[in-house]
Amino acid sequence: MQAEPITRHLRIEGRVQGVFYRASLIDEARRLGLAGWVRNRRDGSVEAVVQGEPAAVQTLIDWAHQGPPRAQVSAVQVSAAPGQAFSVFERRDTA
Numbered sequence: 001m002q003a004e005p006i007t008r009h010l011r012i013e014g015r016v017q018g019v020f021y022r023a024s025l026i027d028e029a030r031r032l033g034l035a036g037w038v039r040n041r042r043d044g045s046v047e048a049v050v051q052g053e054p055a056a057v058q059t060l061i062d063w064a065h066q067g068p069p070r071a072q073v074s075a076v077q078v079s080a081a082p083g084q085a086f087s088v089f090e091r092r093d094t095a
Helices: 021-031 054-064
Strands: 006-015 035-040 046-052 072-080 089-091
Touching: 006 054, 021 035, 021 046, 021 054, 021 089, 046 054, 054 072
Parallel strands: 035 089
Antiparallel strands: 006 046, 006 072, 035 046
């Protein structure tokens, strides 16, 4: 039996822009079968909403603490997100 999907909001801080963090997160999320979105924030952080099977969501959260090779993650804030349904994982414009 498959677990009920969950949705989490992530805010990633550190050296996470200009190091392919978003592109790498998209690749990882799609590999894990997750849906949602990711975008840069004007304050230099990266924001994402991820939705899917709880173990896959946790795997992505664990990945987010390190990110791609050139990233230097200083913090990852995770919170529950509203239950809007997503069908794909996409990149959104900077907010």
